Amino acid sequence: MAEAGAAAPAPAARLRLYSYWRSSSAHRVRIALNLKGVEYEYKAVNLLKGEQSDPEFMQVNPMKFVPALVDGETVIGESFAIALYLEDKYPERPLLPQDLKMKALNLQIASIVCSGIQPLHNLTVLRFIEQKVGTGESLPWTQQQIDRGFTAAENLIKGCAGKYATGDEVQLADVFLAPQIFSAVTRFQVNMSNYPTLARLHDEYMKHPAFQAALPDRQPDAPSST
Incomplete structure (x- = not known):
């Protein structure tokens, strides 16, 4: 019990999430935060305007990527x-489930998305392909990378979903799959009939x-929100 006259403890500061509305990596974190309640x-970083290279943001994440989460003195940029x-x-x-096999499966699927699919078609990669290979060449590249990752994910979960x-x-696994499937459907013209389990999810x-x-499109920095 606090002594009379003692100052009440200061409320914990809210977490800050540096995000870009269209980033699927930031999208994952928004889902996780929502699920956790x-x-x-929300701190918007406009990637198209190059705000990730602003000195203020580079103090938060020297890799110049979103998302970045700030929790007091803790800063996490991946x-x-x-x-x-x-x-x-x-x-x-x-x-994450307690069952070790299912926990490993969740971590594996998350890793497939964040290491084997999304980085291969992020904004810097697509710009490089357009500049070095040719206009319009980034879409088939993206579809190929998504196809490889989705084929693996479909085979991993079709028997246990x-x-x-x-x-x-x-x-x-859902936290990581959902943004990747959403971008595949809405941005990259991926035919989801090849992945019936993922389509149902x-x-x-x-x-x-x-x-x-x-x-x-529900984020404060989305074009329809401003």
Whole structure:
């Protein structure tokens, strides 16, 4: 019990998320924060205007990538690391199962997305392809990378998926798959009939409030929001 006259403890500062509305990496973190029920301050970084190279943001993330999460003196500039940090800090709504096999599957799918698909078609890669290979060449490149990753993910989960990727509860695999499938459908003209399990999951994600709130066009820096 606090002594009479003692100052009340200061409320914990809200987390700050540096994000760009269309970034699928930032999209993952928004979903995780929503699922955990964590309030945060949204700090927009316009990648098309080069704001990731502003000295102020480079102090936050020298790699000049979004997302970046600031929690007091803790600064994390990579979506996988952010997701695991949130998992440890807010364990009440777990995103990783206790079963070691299913936990490994969730981590594997998340790794496929964040290492084997998304970096191969991020903005800097697409610009390089357009400049060095030719106009219009970035789309078939992107489709090829998504196809390879989606084929692997489809085969990994088709025998164990329930309502969601690895069962009937939303878990880490869903946090990473949802933005990648969304961008494949809305931006990169990927034929999802080749991936029936992933296509069904996409329909489920679009119904879930935490996923809906994280959608790109619902962010404060989306063109339709301003």
